[in-house]
Amino acid sequence: xxxxxxxxxxxxxxxxxxxxxxxxxxxxxxxxxxxxxxxxxxxxxxxxxxxxxxxxxxxxxxxxxxxxxxxxxxxxxxxxxxxxxxxxxxxxxxxxxxxxxxxxxxxxxxxxxxxxxxxxxxxxxxxxxxxxxxxxxxxxxxxxxxxxxxxxxxxxxxxxxxxxxxxxxxxxxxxxxxxxxxxxxxxxxxxxxxxxxxxxxxxxxxxxxxxxxxxxxxxxxxxxxxxxxxxxxxxxxxxxxxxxxxxxxxx
Amino acid sequence: xxxxxxxxxxxxxxxxxxxxxxxxxxxxxxxxxxxxxxxxxxxxxxxxxxxxxxxxxxxxxxxxxxxxxxxxxxxxxxxxxxxxxxxxxxxxxxxxxxxxxxxxxxxxxxxxxxxxxxxxxxxxxxxxxxxxxxxxxxxxxxxxxxxxxxxxxxxxxxxxxxxxxxxxxxxxxxxxxxxxxxxxxxxxxxxxxxxxxxxxxxxxxxxxxxxxxxxxxxxxxxxxxxxxxxxxxxxxxxxxxxxxxxxxxxxxxxxxxxxxxxxxxx
Amino acid sequence: xxxxxxxxxxxxxxxxxxxxxxxxxxxxxxxxxxxxxxxxxxxxxxxxxxxxxxxxxxxxxxxxxxxxxxxxxxxxxxxxxxxxxxxxxxxxxxxxxxxxxxxxxxxxxxxxxxxxxxxxxxxxxxxxxxxxxxxxxxxxxxxxxxxxxxxxxxxxxxxxxxxxxxxxxxxxxxxxxxxxxxxxxxxxxxxxxxxxxxxxxxxxxxxxxxxxxxxxxxxxxx
Numbered sequence: 001x002x003x004x005x006x007x008x009x010x011x012x013x014x015x016x017x018x019x020x021x022x023x024x025x026x027x028x029x030x031x032x033x034x035x036x037x038x039x040x041x042x043x044x045x046x047x048x049x050x051x052x053x054x055x056x057x058x059x060x061x062x063x064x065x066x067x068x069x070x071x072x073x074x075x076x077x078x079x080x081x082x083x084x085x086x087x088x089x090x091x092x093x094x095x096x097x098x099x100x101x102x103x104x105x106x107x108x109x110x111x112x113x114x115x116x117x118x119x120x121x122x123x124x125x126x127x128x129x130x131x132x133x134x135x136x137x138x139x140x141x142x143x144x145x146x147x148x149x150x151x152x153x154x155x156x157x158x159x160x161x162x163x164x165x166x167x168x169x170x171x172x173x174x175x176x177x178x179x180x181x182x183x184x185x186x187x188x189x190x191x192x193x194x195x196x197x198x199x200x201x202x203x204x205x206x207x208x209x210x211x212x213x214x215x216x217x218x219x220x221x222x223x224x225x226x227x228x229x230x231x232x233x234x235x236x237x238x239x240x241x242x243x244x245x246x247x248x249x250x251x
Numbered sequence: 252x253x254x255x256x257x258x259x260x261x262x263x264x265x266x267x268x269x270x271x272x273x274x275x276x277x278x279x280x281x282x283x284x285x286x287x288x289x290x291x292x293x294x295x296x297x298x299x300x301x302x303x304x305x306x307x308x309x310x311x312x313x314x315x316x317x318x319x320x321x322x323x324x325x326x327x328x329x330x331x332x333x334x335x336x337x338x339x340x341x342x343x344x345x346x347x348x349x350x351x352x353x354x355x356x357x358x359x360x361x362x363x364x365x366x367x368x369x370x371x372x373x374x375x376x377x378x379x380x381x382x383x384x385x386x387x388x389x390x391x392x393x394x395x396x397x398x399x400x401x402x403x404x405x406x407x408x409x410x411x412x413x414x415x416x417x418x419x420x421x422x423x424x425x426x427x428x429x430x431x432x433x434x435x436x437x438x439x440x441x442x443x444x445x446x447x448x449x450x451x452x453x454x455x456x457x458x459x460x461x462x463x464x465x466x467x468x469x470x471x472x473x474x475x476x477x478x479x480x481x482x483x484x485x486x487x488x489x490x491x492x493x494x495x496x497x498x499x500x501x502x503x504x505x506x507x508x509x510x511x512x513x514x515x516x517x
Numbered sequence: 518x519x520x521x522x523x524x525x526x527x528x529x530x531x532x533x534x535x536x537x538x539x540x541x542x543x544x545x546x547x548x549x550x551x552x553x554x555x556x557x558x559x560x561x562x563x564x565x566x567x568x569x570x571x572x573x574x575x576x577x578x579x580x581x582x583x584x585x586x587x588x589x590x591x592x593x594x595x596x597x598x599x600x601x602x603x604x605x606x607x608x609x610x611x612x613x614x615x616x617x618x619x620x621x622x623x624x625x626x627x628x629x630x631x632x633x634x635x636x637x638x639x640x641x642x643x644x645x646x647x648x649x650x651x652x653x654x655x656x657x658x659x660x661x662x663x664x665x666x667x668x669x670x671x672x673x674x675x676x677x678x679x680x681x682x683x684x685x686x687x688x689x690x691x692x693x694x695x696x697x698x699x700x701x702x703x704x705x706x707x708x709x710x711x712x713x714x715x716x717x718x719x720x721x722x723x724x725x726x727x728x729x730x731x732x733x734x735x736x737x738x739x
Contacts, residue, residue, distance in 0.1 A: 060704070062704055062705060062706070063704045065706070066705075066706055069706070132604065137701065137705070139701075139705035139706075139707075140701075140704045140705050165604055165686050165688065166686070166687055166688070167686070168682075168687075168701075168704070179581070179587060180585070180586040180587050181581075181585055181586050326638070329642050330641075330642070331638045331641065331642060356641075357638075357641040357642050358641055358642070358643075358644045358646060359644075360642075362642065363642075364638075364639070366635050366638070366639060368635065370633075370636055370638070370639035372636060372639075372640075372654060373658070374657045383643055384643035384644050384645075387644065387645070387646075387649070389648060389649050389652045389653065390652075391653045433643065434643075437643065437644060
């Protein structure tokens with residue numbers, strides 16, 4: 001009986017030790033709003049590069065930056081704004097020479113489809129009927145940063161502060177809106193498009209600077225060739241076509 | 252039924268039976284998923300307790316081999332176990348009757364019970380233990396509580412000197428006396444004892460038998476004692492009931508002196 | 518470090534309430550499971566232990582689905598009483614309570630089952646009502662095991678993160694507990710804040726473990 005247990009344990013250990021990815025893998029950290037588009041891109045890229053498998057890691061851009069900073073073994077970093085990429089560049093985490101802008105997005109205020117208060121502008125968020133507004137954490141979510149900047153510019157910082165529900169990523173904001181847990185939320189147009197049956201766009205948020213997505217290879221990556229190839233794909237014809245289909249405009 | 256017993260009863264018809272027991276009970280089935288080896292299973296008593304007797308004696312001994320069911324019967328009389336069917340009458344008061352749905356809860360049966368291992372509450376002092384049944388609220392008797400009923404028994408049984416001690420600081424004999432004091436403090440109408448001397452060494456046993464004997468006579472308290480020790484039968488068995496494998500196999504009147512004045516028959 | 522102290526006091530309040538609720542629920546249910554026999558008893562025990570083994574985010578998701586604005590329980594509470602649980606202090610307490618419940622229930626049940634039944638029998642025959650038996654005999658004899666369970670539950674509730682984040686969000690002063698504050702500080706690159714918070718949590722948990730250690734060995738009542 002002890003013998004059987006020992007054999008079983010050994011088998012488990014061997015199974016656990018076996019690597020999951022085959023071939024030289026490519027790890028891509030991408031902003032949460034890129035989930036759907038990049039999954040499709042990854043499949044298309046893998047089809048061209050039989051030996052390389054793409055591992056996708058999605059989170060808020062700021063979170064991804066922290067991971068990189070702490071030494072996460074990532075090959076490509078795609079952020080939902082330039083500012084986070086600037087910070088990555090300042091910390092010498094990316095190969096600045098190969099950095100590129102690859103997409104544009106529109107920040108919107110989304111509401112649950114079944115909601116009643118009429119919201120057509122930022123000022124409408126002041127209404128008493130609007131009790132909760134979801135926004136990404138401005139410290140780590142670019143969409144949240146843009147949103148807060150827009151609110152501040154419109155002089156609504158104090159009015160909205162008590163209603164703020166801070167989320168960890170733009171997709172989480174989307175989830176809260178879709179569930180009806182909040183009356184409104186700041187997401188990208190591309191995000192709202194995914195859950196059209198539960199979420200509708202109330203209005204586009206006027207911003208001082210456009211939302212521009214950046215992509216760059218991470219410094220010291222083991223798979224530099226793969227990283228560059230992936231970025232070329234994203235900025236190439238096929239990549240652009242996939243992004244366009246998901247609602248991303250060109251930079 | 253034993254003809255001798257019948258004759259004596261007929262001779263003294265005004266004697267109220269002390270215990271009238273007629274029950275059928277099954278020991279609680281063990282959970283099947285508990286693994287037991289064959290030896291353990293062989294020892295397991297797989298019987299139904301089916302006893303029937305009436306006695307007028309004030310000192311009754313129930314004897315039988317281990318596992319025969321005598322403890323179960325005693326617990327049924329006390330209300331700690333519910334028989335599947337039957338009728339129990341203690342000193343003229345029906346405390347259980349399955350036919351008419353009577354089942355007086357243990358706390359209202361007014362009997363004293365002495366457990367084989369005494370069941371002294373380890374988190375209470377001797378005095379608190381003895382006072383236990385005298386306090387009815389949701390709080391235990393305080394260490395400072397001095398109820399005359401309890402104090403009387405502490406004195407009478409010679410344990411007043413240890414009243415502040417905890418049960419694990421007492422000797423076997425002291426524990427037995429404490430358990431007795433605790434049971435008697437509530438002046439029960441009858442006393443049930445489950446192998447009260449089994450846990451003591453022989454010399455101590457004899458001494459405590461003397462004490463119990465004297466106590467019972469002075470109180471004239473009806474008493475049923477369960478044992479597998481012959482010496483207990485000798486001392487306390489005015490009437491003896493033998494139980495084996497869940498059934499009464501012998502019921503014998505051993506002496507006419509029952510610790511209580513008899514209206515004598517010829 | 519103001520936010521750190523706010524998060525700490527909030528965590529203590531959430532954990533405190535959660536442990537209080539668990540004390541009542543856990544002890545009560547444990548007693549029922551230990552003493553009553555009914556079909557499906559072990560199934561119910563397993564179900565109630567589930568929160569301890571489920572990944573907290575899975576649990577958080579279930580809670581969100583059940584208690585959210587459109588969930589079966591959440592909708593009822595909102596329509597009938599105007600009560601919202603998501604993003605509230607109450608929601609955080611609920612998450613912490615559920616997550617720590619099995620710790621109290623299992624140790625209480627084990628403690629009750631270890632008690633020799635003859636003590637309760639003795640109490641009954643001495644004239645005590647069932648509630649009196651429970652408070653005067655059962656509970657005191659099970660005290661150590663239950664207390665150890667409560668302390669562990671408190672520590673668990675204090676460190677709760679996944680489920681809380683899902684259902685209560687991270688609202689400073691209302692639902693941003695210590696663990697969540699640590700997470701966000703790290704995400705935002707505020708290492709200094711994160712370090713302070715982590716130190717506070719670690720010290721608190723060590724203190725709880727030491728307290729539990731003192732209860733476990735030592736003389737148990739005979």
